[in-house]
Amino acid sequence: MNKSNELFNESKQLNSSPLERINFNNKQFFIKRDDLLHPYFSGNKARKFAYYLHHDFNPITKVIGYGSVQANSLYSLAALAKLKGWQLDFYCKPIPTWLKATPLGNYAGALSLGANIIEVNELSSNLETHVESINQHLAQSELLIPEGGRSHLASSGVKQLALEIIQDCQKQKIENPLIMLPAGTGTTALFLQRFLPYQVLTCACVGKNEYLEKQFQSLEPNSSRWPTILSTSKSYHFGKLYPEFFSIWQSLKAQTEIEFDLLYDPLGWLTLEEYLTKTPTLRPIIYIHQGGLKGNESMLPRYHRKYDT
Numbered sequence: 060m061n062k063s064n065e066l067f068n069e070s071k072q073l074n075s076s077p078l079e080r081i082n083f084n085n086k087q088f089f090i091k092r093d094d095l096l097h098p099y100f101s102g103n104k105a106r107k108f109a110y111y112l113h114h115d116f117n118p119i120t121k122v123i124g125y126g127s128v129q130a131n132s133l134y135s136l137a138a139l140a141k142l143k144g145w146q147l148d149f150y151c152k153p154i155p156t157w158l159k160a161t162p163l164g165n166y167a168g169a170l171s172l173g174a175n176i177i178e179v180n181e182l183s184s185n186l187e188t189h190v191e192s193i194n195q196h197l198a199q200s201e202l203l204i205p206e207g208g209r210s211h212l213a214s215s216g217v218k219q220l221a222l223e224i225i226q227d228c229q230k231q232k233i234e235n236p237l238i239m240l241p242a243g244t245g246t247t248a249l250f251l252q253r254f255l256p257y258q259v260l261t262c263a264c265v266g267k268n269e270y271l272e273k274q275f276q277s278l279e280p281n282s283s284r285w286p287t288i289l290s291t292s293k294s295y296h297f298g299k300l301y302p303e304f305f306s307i308w309q310s311l312k313a314q315t316e317i318e319f320d321l322l323y324d325p326l327g328w329l330t331l332e333e334y335l336t337k338t339p340t341l342r343p344i345i346y347i348h349q350g351g352l353k354g355n356e357s358m359l360p361r362y363h364r365k366y367d368t
C-alpha cells in the first residue's frame with residue numbers, strides 16, 4: 060500500500076476491541092479494551108484518527124500537529140503519518156533539556172517513527188499564535204490536525220466504537236449501562252454520547268469543567284446532547300502527581316491485571332468511585348480504556364521517584 064508496510068505487518072485491528080468483565084474493589088465493571096487496538100495508537104486516538112486512515116487525502120504529503128511533547132496524540136500522529144507515508148511536523152513548547160538528552164515515552168516513540176518535532180520559542184510567539192499563523196498559510200500538500208484530534212472528522216471512528224458497544228451489550232446481555240470515560244478535549248466522550256442510546260459520564264482531566272464545556276460547545280452547540288460531567292470533591296491539575304492517583308492505578312493493576320494510563324485514568328476511576336458511593340446504582344458500568352500506555356513510560360519513573368522509595 061505504501062512504504063510503511065512494516066507498521067501494517069505488526070498492526071493489529073483498528074476496531075472491534077473486546078469488552079471484558081472485571082471486579083474492582085468488590086464491584087463489577089465492564090472494560091472496553093481499546094488499549095488492545097494497536098500498539099502505535101493510544102486507544103481512542105485510533106478511533107479519532109480512523110477517518111484519516113481510511114480516506115485518501117491527495118495531494119497531502121505533510122501533516123501538521125501541535126501540543127505537548129509528551130502527549131499520547133503526538134505518538135499516534137507520528138504513527139498515522141508513517142502509515143500514510145506523510146511527513147509529520149509537530150510544534151511544541153521548548154522541550155526540557157533532560158528529556159532531549161534521554162528521550163522516552165511518547166516523545167521517543169514519535170522520534171523513532173520519524174516525526175519532525177519543532178520547538179516554538181515562547182519569546183517570539185506562543186504556540187497557539189504560531190500554529191494559527193501556520194494554519195493561515197497552509198500549502199495544498201499540508202494538512203493541519205487540531206490538538207488532540209478535536210475535530211468533526213473524529214466522529215466516524217467514535218461512531219464505530221459506539222456501534223461496537225451496542226453490539227457488545229446485546230451479546231453479553233448488558234442492559235441500560237452507564238458509560239464512563241475520562242476526558243481531555245472531550246471529543247471521544249462527546250461523540251460517544253451522540254451515537255449511544257446510553258448515558259455517558261465523563262470528567263474533566265485538563266482544566267476545569269467550564270473548559271470541557273467549551274470544548275463540547277465547539278463540536279456540539281446543543282448542550283442537551285453533551286455527556287454528563289462528574290466532579291470529585293478535590294480538584295486536580297493535569298499532569299501533576301498525586302498519591303491517590305498512583306494508589307488507585309496500582310490497585311487496578313493488582314486486582315484486574317490491566318494496566319491503565321497514568322494521566323487520565325486515575326482521575327477517571329476516582330471520579331467514578333466517588334460517584335458510585337454517592338449515587339449507588341444497579342446499572343452495569345462500562346469503563347472505556349482509551350489506551351495511552353506509551354505515556355506511562357515517562358509517568359512511571361516520575362511516580363517511582365516521588366512515592367516509591
Ligand SMILES: *Cc1c(COP(=O)(O)O)cnc(C)c1O
Nearest residue numbers: 131242243244245246247350351
Ligand atoms: C487522548 C486521551 C484521552 C483524552 O481523549 P479526548 O478525546 O481528548 O477527551 C483520554 N485518555 C487517554 C489515554 C488518551 O490518550
